[in-house]
Amino acid sequence: xxxxxYCRMNQHIAPSDDLIRDTVRQLGDKKRLTRPALLxxxxxxxxxxxxxxxxxxxxxxxPAGYELMYALSPALAQKFAPVQESCVSNGIVMEVVGAYxxxxxxxxxxxxxxxxxxxxxxxxxxMDSYSIHxxxxxxxxxxxxxxxxxxxxxxxxxxxxxxxxxxxxxxRLTFSVREILGGQRRVRDVPVDLDLDVAGLPxxxxxxxxxxxxxxxxxxxxxxxxxxSLWSPGEGLYVTAAGYANGALQIQMMNTRPFELDNHxxxxxxxxxxxxxxxxxxxxFLEEVDGRRTSYNTAFFDIPQQDIGxxxxxxxxxxxxxxxxxxxxxxxxLAAGEE
Numbered sequence: 001x002x003x004x005x006y007c008r009m010n011q012h013i014a015p016s017d018d019l020i021r022d023t024v025r026q027l028g029d030k031k032r033l034t035r036p037a038l039l040x041x042x043x044x045x046x047x048x049x050x051x052x053x054x055x056x057x058x059x060x061x062x063p064a065g066y067e068l069m070y071a072l073s074p075a076l077a078q079k080f081a082p083v084q085e086s087c088v089s090n091g092i093v094m095e096v097v098g099a100y101x102x103x104x105x106x107x108x109x110x111x112x113x114x115x116x117x118x119x120x121x122x123x124x125x126x127m128d129s130y131s132i133h134x135x136x137x138x139x140x141x142x143x144x145x146x147x148x149x150x151x152x153x154x155x156x157x158x159x160x161x162x163x164x165x166x167x168x169x170x171x172r173l174t175f176s177v178r179e180i181l182g183g184q185r186r187v188r189d190v191p192v193d194l195d196l197d198v199a200g201l202p203x204x205x206x207x208x209x210x211x212x213x214x215x216x217x218x219x220x221x222x223x224x225x226x227x228x229s230l231w232s233p234g235e236g237l238y239v240t241a242a243g244y245a246n247g248a249l250q251i252q253m254m255n256t257r258p259f260e261l262d263n264h265x266x267x268x269x270x271x272x273x274x275x276x277x278x279x280x281x282x283x284x285f286l287e288e289v290d291g292r293r294t295s296y297n298t299a300f301f302d303i304p305q306q307d308i309g310x311x312x313x314x315x316x317x318x319x320x321x322x323x324x325x326x327x328x329x330x331x332x333x334l335a336a337g338e339e
Contacts, residue, residue: 089326091116094177096330104162106334108173110142112180113153119324122147123184124154126177127262132158133174176329181262184321187233192267192313194231194251198243199305201225201250206285213281221283223298224252234319236263240296249303251313255295265317267299272310277301 086095092114100107114120124144132140139161146155158175202225208218224241231239241252251267269277279299287294303311 085330085332087328087330088115089328090324092120092180092324092326092328094328094330096175096332099332099334101334106158106160106173108158108160108175110156110158110175111153112156112177112328113151114182118152119182119322120147120152120154120180121182122149122154123182123186123318123321125181125184125262126156127179127181129177129179131174131176131178132160133176134160134171171334172331173334174329174331176327178325178327180324180326181321182324184262184318187265187315187317187319190233190315190317192231192239192315194239194242194313196242196244196249196251196308196313197305199245201241201243201245203245206283208283209286210284211282212279214283221285221298222246223283223285223296224250226252226254226296229254233265233315233317234263236319237265237317241298244305249301249305249308250298251301252296252298255297262321263317263319264297265315265319267313267315269301269303269311269313277303277311 084095084097086093088094092112095111095113097109097111099109112120112124124147126142126144130142132142134140140158142156142158144154145157147153148155160173203222204225205220205222208214208221211218211221214221222245224243224245226240229238229240230242236255236257238254238256239251240254241250243250253265253267255263257263267279271277278301280302282297282299284295284297287296
């Protein structure tokens with residue numbers, strides 16, 4: 001058993017062909033981006049290939065990708081530093097492969113691989129179970145970049161920006177994870193049958209815990225009062241209000257398991273000329289009854305009621321999955337690569 005586990009832990013690390021192509025494209029396009037877009041896209045593209053741009057002893061494990069990136073930019077390749085610190089919990093290995101440091105920003109490339117089964121797949125998500133501990137004040141995020149079918153590795157990017165504009169090189173960072181979600185299915189472009197030609201929905205004012213396109217400092221909003229389920233794409237997600245209130249088209253979706261599974265989704269319309277119409281803003285709020293929390297999302301659309309019959313409603317949804325608990329924790333220095 002140990003021999004099998006050891007061999008699987010040391011399989012070749014190789015990004016998927018799609019990830020390489022996307023990264024090369026982003027590197028080629030970065031000069032045409034605005035500065036905010038450049039920081040975001042270039043960070044994702046560069047960190048996604050931290051391992052292929054690492055020092056030679058790392059590159060020896062993935063020669064094809066390394067040679068590709070060295071052909072593009074030998075100088076850039078030397079700026080990545082290998083980390084290769086790993087932790088195994090509940091049969092899943094987490095490895096911090098490499099880091100790219102530039103002033104007060106750091107991008108860290110992390111992989112997760114199931115050594116015993118297929119609990120990690122293309123839907124892998126760390127949800128809100130990860131923690132990033134560092135000795136400096138900063139803003140940090142973590143998101144999945146890719147899933148490689150061959151090695152069954154999910155790749156995540158940790159992006160960190162230090163608030164004080166100080167160099168983060170030499171600092172130590174601890175990245176830990178408590179839960180991993182896998183096996184989630186995505187239902188795409190589902191026709192939604194709802195009677196939207198309804199006016200005068202009863203509304204209430206709620207404390208918001210999030211949303212999209214909120215006004216500066218906005219903490220409350222008026223939303224429909226939740227009712228019985230009008231439509232559902234699957235267990236856990238239910239439309240609890242749909243129609244017009246205060247002149248705005250609103251669709252409210254209830255999530256009964258927001259913190260157990262990452263069930264979520266969104267709606268959009270196709271107009272009479274084939275154009276896509278997305279929501280202009282959305283409000284999120286929570287309700288708690290007997291210790292159980294339910295999440296609500298209300299999307300607002302700019303479609304006049306007299307025209308609603310000319311539009312068709314669709315949705316994309318993420319449903320189900322399996323949560324695996326563990327205790328993954330790795331501490332490592334933020335070191336720059338060779339110059």
